[in-house]
Amino acid sequence: MKSEPRGYWTHVFDQAATLLRARPELNGDQAYWLARRMVDQTLQDGAHALLALSPQFSPEPLVLAP
Numbered sequence: 001m002k003s004e005p006r007g008y009w010t011h012v013f014d015q016a017a018t019l020l021r022a023r024p025e026l027n028g029d030q031a032y033w034l035a036r037r038m039v040d041q042t043l044q045d046g047a048h049a050l051l052a053l054s055p056q057f058s059p060e061p062l063v064l065a066p
Helices: 008-022 028-044
Strands: none
Touching: 008 028
16 A cells, blocks of 8 residues: 555545545445546556645546436
8 A cells, every 4th residue: 555656545535425426326336446447547647746746636526428
């Protein structure tokens, strides 16, 4: 767990909460894994510097197609 950048888990759980609000058909486990994949993809895209910013960093709201 020490290999993740600072703020990684905060962003995973924030993203999971956003997913649960946006898609009520998901359960907590599904939202967690989907959020984790989304955050990992963001890291692979080279945006890890964003995660190292202050804890007040708030990502763009998630918009999902129906």
